[in-house]
Amino acid sequence: xxxxxxxxxxxxxxxxxxxxxxxxxxxxxxxxxxxxxxxxxxxxxxxxxxxxxxxxxxxxxxxxxxxxxxxxxxxxxxxxxxxxxxxxxxxxxxxxxxxxxxxxxxxxxxxxxxxxxxxxxxxxxxxxxxxxxxxxxxxxxxxxxxxxxxxxxxxxxxxxxxxxxxxxxxxxxxxxxxxxxxxxxxxxxxxxxxxxxxxxxxxxxxxxxxxxxxxxxxxxxxxxxxxxxxxxxxxxx
Amino acid sequence: xxxxxxxxxxxxxxxxxxxxxxxxxxxxxxxxxxxxxxxxxxxxxxxxxxxxxxxxxxxxxxxxxxxxxxxxxxxxxxxxxxxxxxxxxxxxxxxxxxxxxxxxxxxxxxxxxxxxxxxxxxxxxxxxxxxxxxxxxxxxxxxxxxxxxxxxxxxxxxxxxxxxxxxxxxxxxxxxxxxxxxxxxxxxxxxxxxxxxxxxxxxxxxxxxxxxxxxxxxxxxxxxxxxxxxxxxxxxxxxxxxxxxxxxxxxxxxxxxxxxxxxxxxxxxxxxxxxxxxxxxxxxxxxxxxxxxxxxxxxxxxxxxxxxxxxxxxxxxxxxxxxxxxxxxxxxxxxxxxxxxxxxxxxxxxxxxxxxxxxxxxxxxxxxxxxxxxxxxxxxxxxxxxxxxxxxxxxxxxxxxxxxxxxxxxxxxxxxxxxxxx
Numbered sequence: 114x115x116x117x118x119x120x121x122x123x124x125x126x127x128x129x130x131x132x133x134x135x136x137x138x139x140x141x142x143x144x145x146x147x148x149x150x151x152x153x154x155x156x157x158x159x160x161x162x163x164x165x166x167x168x169x170x171x172x173x174x175x176x177x178x179x180x181x182x183x184x185x186x187x188x189x190x191x192x193x194x195x196x197x198x199x200x201x202x203x204x205x206x207x208x209x210x211x212x213x214x215x216x217x218x219x220x221x222x223x224x225x226x227x228x229x230x231x232x233x234x235x236x237x238x239x240x241x242x243x244x245x246x247x248x249x250x251x252x253x254x255x256x257x258x259x260x261x262x263x264x265x266x267x268x269x270x271x272x273x274x275x276x277x278x279x280x281x282x283x284x285x286x287x288x289x290x291x292x293x294x295x296x297x298x299x300x301x302x303x304x305x306x307x308x309x310x311x312x313x314x315x316x317x318x319x320x321x322x323x324x325x326x327x328x329x330x331x332x333x334x335x336x337x338x339x340x341x342x343x344x345x346x347x348x349x350x
Numbered sequence: 351x352x353x354x355x356x357x358x359x360x361x362x363x364x365x366x367x368x369x370x371x372x373x374x375x376x377x378x379x380x381x382x383x384x385x386x387x388x389x390x391x392x393x394x395x396x397x398x399x400x401x402x403x404x405x406x407x408x409x410x411x412x413x414x415x416x417x418x419x420x421x422x423x424x425x426x427x428x429x430x431x432x433x434x435x436x437x438x439x440x441x442x443x444x445x446x447x448x449x450x451x452x453x454x455x456x457x458x459x460x461x462x463x464x465x466x467x468x469x470x471x472x473x474x475x476x477x478x479x480x481x482x483x484x485x486x487x488x489x490x491x492x493x494x495x496x497x498x499x500x501x502x503x504x505x506x507x508x509x510x511x512x513x514x515x516x517x518x519x520x521x522x523x524x525x526x527x528x529x530x531x532x533x534x535x536x537x538x539x540x541x542x543x544x545x546x547x548x549x550x551x552x553x554x555x556x557x558x559x560x561x562x563x564x565x566x567x568x569x570x571x572x573x574x575x576x577x578x579x580x581x582x583x584x585x586x587x588x589x590x591x592x593x594x595x596x597x598x599x600x601x602x603x604x605x606x607x608x609x610x611x612x613x614x615x616x617x618x619x620x621x622x623x624x625x626x627x628x629x630x631x632x633x634x635x636x637x638x639x640x641x642x643x644x645x646x647x648x649x650x651x652x653x654x655x656x657x658x659x660x661x662x663x664x665x666x667x668x669x670x671x672x673x674x675x676x677x678x679x680x681x682x683x684x685x686x687x688x689x690x691x692x693x694x695x696x697x698x699x700x701x702x703x704x705x706x707x708x709x710x711x712x713x714x715x716x717x718x719x720x721x722x723x724x725x726x727x728x729x730x731x732x733x734x735x736x737x738x739x740x741x742x743x744x745x746x747x748x749x750x751x752x753x754x755x756x757x758x759x760x761x762x763x764x765x766x767x768x769x770x771x772x
Contacts, residue, residue: 187679190678191676194676195675223677224676
């Protein structure tokens with residue numbers, strides 16, 4: 114699903130050049146449930162932006178679903194994002210003046226699907242997440258957990274291959290965080306690749322694979338067998 | 351291609367910031383409103399003056415004698431002199447460019463105390479001696495009877511034509527003045543006509559309050575000999591009035607032993623030149639109106655542009671989210687352009703309607719005023735449909751212009767930068 118070889122990315126500000134990603138290699142298969150961890154400055158946000166086709170890279174290769182992502186125009190990038198990727202953000206990023214249903218339906222608006230039809234689909238997704246009674250409420254009338262569930266529904270509505278979640282539980286209390294992770298796990302069970310960027314160990318421990326970034330490259334990959342060990346370690350911490 | 355969601359989006363974006371949107375819209379509204387009001391007012395002023403003098407012969411000049419200012423041919427300076435009846439035939443014979451020549455003499459003045467008596471009524475009016483040709487220069491509407499004719503001049507008939515006010519004051523409303531007699535400065539004249547002026551131009555007192563005698567009658571009755579006080583002349587088509595004016599003045603001066611260089615002895619007014627000056631003034635007023643109006647409008651448009659920039663900045667995150675969800679740059683550009691275009695159009699159209707409405711109201715009030723003799727120098731303030739359409743076009747273009755800068759800015763925002771903003 115995702116294949117990255119020797120990825121380099123620097124940010125240039127004035128005369129200074131900050132080399133963030135230094136030849137990163139990464140393979141994520143279809144249907145994986147992955148978390149990306151790392152201290153601040155390790156390059157996890159940068160990697161997420163490149164994965165989400167929100168930013169370009171300087172060097173290397175990035176294949177998304179077998180297609181090389183390189184030199185896309187803004188319009189092509191927008192289409193790719195719309196079709197392939199669902200985003201979930203720490204601060205939910207719902208449109209404040211649209212109600213839950215309209216927020217969920219937004220990606221379909223960009224696909225030029227009629228208002229009636231996309232609102233119907235949006236209601237279906239809200240129902241799946243148990244939010245149907247809240248369909249006509251504005252984001253300001255909902256709790257954090259509800260807002261994040263609306264955001265998840267919005268990420269899912271365009272049938273993406275990948276869900277990219279940037280600190281999805283960062284603004285939520287622990288119980289709501291668990292609920293949201295449970296939902297993401299269900300999403301993953303349906304075969305959608307889920308990638309979570311987080312710095313919380315217990316959140317990362319709920320995924321099936323942890324990728325630790327260190328200084329712009331992969332520092333450590335913890336998978337299946339080791340994961341139990343990792344979980345124990347997290348608990349003891 | 352009506353897209354409810356798109357308009358919903360626009361409405362929300364503008365309505366969410368009511369104060370800001372209203373202030374911006376007010377800038378544009380005020381610009382177009384002022385433009386319309388000023389254009390209308392300058393038109394009204396122009397119409398008022400043009401209608402007041404429209405029927406007056408613009409190809410005319412007037413002259414009258416004065417003390418000489420230079421010694422000439424043995425005469426001292428400061429000599430009093432007068433034009434005379436012989437000048438008339440001489441000038442007519444020697445200046446073929448003259449269309450009409452009409453002498454005019456002035457009798458007793460309105461402010462000199464009552465000079466007109468009929469039975470128990472009396473009044474004071476301007477008494478003037480005129481030629482039939484005079485109405486070709488300064489037209490009068492004949493309300494009853496007739497104007498002075500050739501026979502009156504030839505036979506020096508003791509008849510008179512009276513102004514509307516004179517009729518109202520000397521006669522009862524239902525009375526027929528024709529054939530009745532008025533005693534004017536001691537002599538009886540038979541009334542043969544009642545007139546009303548068609549222009550606002552008055553020579554030696556208002557025509558409504560004047561009594562007109564045949565020119566020759568006046569000369570004889572009041573011992574004026576063959577003296578001529580005043581000359582009204584029009585030039586034939588295609589001949590500049592100044593040419594006729596200069597020729598006539600030179601001839602008359604030479605006949606009366608006045609130095610050709612004496613500018614004071616024979617005074618004159620050239621209406622053609624006056625009109626050109628007035629038209630120039632209106633042109634200048636019109637241009638000023640447009641410069642100020644368009645400037646105001648531009649200020650409004652720049653205001654809209656500015657506000658749109660702020661909106662874009664404020665909505666950076668929202669635009670970032672939209673782009674992350676797959677909104678193409680075009681969708682976003684269209685969105686912002688439509689926002690500013692609709693803001694300018696709605697505001698501008700309101701300004702346009704209110705401006706035109708106000709002009710219409712003023713017009714109604716002006717028209718409903720009783721038509722007295724005192725006509726205002728301000729009538730029919732109006733804006734042509736061309737001006738209205740042009741301003742609407744300017745608005746749409748302005749809206750596009752106002753939208754394009756922030757739209758470009760919105761595109762420069764990378765979604766990541768927008769989303770990172772915490």
